[in-house]
Amino acid sequence: MAKTSRLLDRALPVFDGPQAWFGPEMAKRRDWIYELNREELAEIDSAVAACVERRTSLVAMTAADFPLPRLASRLAELRAKVLHGAGFCLLRGVPVERYDALEAALLFRGIGAHWGEALSQNGKGHVLGHVADLGVDLKDASARGYQSKAELRFHVDGGDVVALLCLKPAKSGGLSRIASSTTVWNQIVRRRPDLAAELLAPFHLSRWGEVGAGQQRSAKLRLFSPCAGRLMVVYIMSAIEKAQAFDEVPRLTGAQAEALALVNTLAGDDAIRLDMDFRPGDMQFLCNPSILHARTDYEDFPEPQRRRHLLRQWFACADGPELPADVLHGFQGATADGRPAGIRVPGVPLSAPLQPE
Numbered sequence: 305m306a307k308t309s310r311l312l313d314r315a316l317p318v319f320d321g322p323q324a325w326f327g328p329e330m331a332k333r334r335d336w337i338y339e340l341n342r343e344e345l346a347e348i349d350s351a352v353a354a355c356v357e358r359r360t361s362l363v364a365m366t367a368a369d370f371p372l373p374r375l376a377s378r379l380a381e382l383r384a385k386v387l388h389g390a391g392f393c394l395l396r397g398v399p400v401e402r403y404d405a406l407e408a409a410l411l412f413r414g415i416g417a418h419w420g421e422a423l424s425q426n427g428k429g430h431v432l433g434h435v436a437d438l439g440v441d442l443k444d445a446s447a448r449g450y451q452s453k454a455e456l457r458f459h460v461d462g463g464d465v466v467a468l469l470c471l472k473p474a475k476s477g478g479l480s481r482i483a484s485s486t487t488v489w490n491q492i493v494r495r496r497p498d499l500a501a502e503l504l505a506p507f508h509l510s511r512w513g514e515v516g517a518g519q520q521r522s523a524k525l526r527l528f529s530p531c532a533g534r535l536m537v538v539y540i541m542s543a544i545e546k547a548q549a550f551d552e553v554p555r556l557t558g559a560q561a562e563a564l565a566l567v568n569t570l571a572g573d574d575a576i577r578l579d580m581d582f583r584p585g586d587m588q589f590l591c592n593p594s595i596l597h598a599r600t601d602y603e604d605f606p607e608p609q610r611r612r613h614l615l616r617q618w619f620a621c622a623d624g625p626e627l628p629a630d631v632l633h634g635f636q637g638a639t640a641d642g643r644p645a646g647i648r649v650p651g652v653p654l655s656a657p658l659q660p661e
Contacts, residue, residue, distance in 0.1 A: 316493045316500050319535050322389045323486040323594045327578035336390065338382060340397035344375040348411060352403070355410045362413050362656035363422075363431055370414030379418045382589065386465060387624050391594035392482055398585035400471050405658045412469045412587070412615050413656065419589070420619030421639060423463045423646030427514035429653055433616035434660035435468065437604060449542060450616070451660075453604060458483060458571040458596040459540045462636055462646045463618035464625075466597075467589045470582035474612035477602030480580040480588065483571035485537035485596045489528055491570050492563075499563035503528040507560070508553040509538075509635070510546035514647045516637055522547045525630040532626040536593040538635060539567055571596045582614070593625055613660070618646050 330336065340348075351370045354360075360369050372379070382393045395415075400408055409432055416422060422431040437453040449456045453474075458481070460466075468480075493500045508522045515521055529536045541564060547553045556564075570576055577598075580588065590597055604611045620643035627644065636644040 315504070316497055317530055318490045318493050319486050321486070321534065323391055323484060323534060324490060325390055325484050326487060327483065327576055328574075330390070330578045336385075336392060337394045337396055338378065340375070340395065344372070344378070345397065345399065347372050347375055348398070348415075351414055352407050352411050355414065356407065360410065362409055363654045365410075365413050365417050365422075367417045370410075370417055372415075372418065376418055379415065383419055383621070386589050386591050387621055391484065391591040393589050394580065395587040395589070396583070396585065398469070398587060400469070400585045408469070408471060409615065409656065409658055412467075412617065415587070416467060416617045416619060419465060419467065420463075420621040420624075421641070421643075423618040423620055423639075423644075424648050424652075424654060425462065425616065425618050426647055427512075427649045427652065428661075429649070429655050430657060431617065431654050432656035432658075433618075434657070435614035435616050436612060436660040438660060453478075453602050453612070455601040456599040457541050458568050458598040459542070460485075460538055460592040460596060461590075461618060463592065463644050464621040465589055465591055465619040467587065467617045467619065468582075469615040470584055470586045471613045471615060472584060472610060473582055474602035475605045475610075477600050478582070478612055479600040480582060481572065481577050481598040481600070482580070482590065483577045483596045483598075485528075485539065485571075485594060486535045487576055488567055488570045488596065489535055489537070491576070492566060496563075496566060499559065499566055500528075502557075502559050502563040503567070506630070507544055507564075508547040508550070509540055509543035510550070511647075512543070512546065514649055516648050517650045519637070522550055522553055523635045525634045526628065529628040529631070531628050534593075534625055536625065536627055536631065537596070538593075538631055539564075539596060541568060567596075572598065591625075593627065593631075620644060620646070 425433040435450045438451040622641040639645045
């Protein structure tokens with residue numbers, strides 16, 4: 305578990321645990337990349353075929369529906385590193401080209417079932433998401449960045465863990481970028497403690513019109529929260545900006561705007577971030593409270609069947625890190641296990657579409 309290394313003053317701790325890392329150092333290592341071997345791929349093939357034969361529900365799938373006798377123990381090790389270590393890993397070698405849309409979805413959901421409870425990622429109840437360019441206008445209050453090919457600034461997603469499976473990369477661009485939110489915080493404390501103090505106060509975030517039971521159209525919570533010896537972060541700049549259109553939300557002060565911009569600037573610094581260029585079959589897992597992620601803009605192939613396409617899942621993990629109450633109850637809501645519950649809109653059933661929509 306991370307620990308507070310020292311106090312620059314009583315209000316501004318810095319952290320020196322495994323969540324505090326620098327990209328150039330990680331780029332020299334390969335312990336966060338796991339290459340699937342022949343036996344594990346055979347297990348996956350067998351599990352996919354069994355699910356197709358049984359017509360296993362993509363929504364209700366559990367780990368028992370997707371047995372992985374050898375790979376399960378490795379996934380448990382990777383999961384522990386993501387939740388309580390550096391906060392990320394890359395699973396490599398899935399031969400996605402030999403699976404059709406249903407088989408690829410079953411594979412991703414099956415492996416995901418070994419990570420945690422699948423959560424709804426949007427107001428449509430999708431537990432299986434699609435990251436692809438749908439031509440949305442990002443100026444729209446309900447538009448989501450993953451439905452465009454524009455650059456995405458550093459942010460976090462919902463749930464404890466977000467996972468991506470690359471089906472098809474872009475013609476060019478679309479580089480995945482991640483950064484330790486703990487390292488970003490430590491740097492802000494050291495360079496601009498006045499702005500670090502701003503980040504400890506609550507901000508208002510829009511829910512993009514995806515409002516759950518008992519919720520308001522915006523949430524108010526701290527973006528950076530020391531909790532149980534670690535730093536927990538919820539940073540979604542687009543949601544903060546969209547909330548500024550609401551009359552009941554106070555306008556950002558100059559200091560707040562400067563602090564928010566500094567987070568994105570430092571996360572993108574060459575000395576802090578780590579870049580990943582996805583190959584087909586790459587599966588990335590990130591711990592949201594510990595990792596900020598972003599994406600460069602991209603150019604797609606003209607042929608629809610070759611365009612960039614990633615599958616996405618959000619997970620609630622019963623043994624995830626302890627979270628502040630405002631994150632659990634003021635932002636996403638909580639699952640039966642007391643974990644962040646994603647986006648649930650009353651009356652909308654869970655679903656797992658096989659194509660972007």
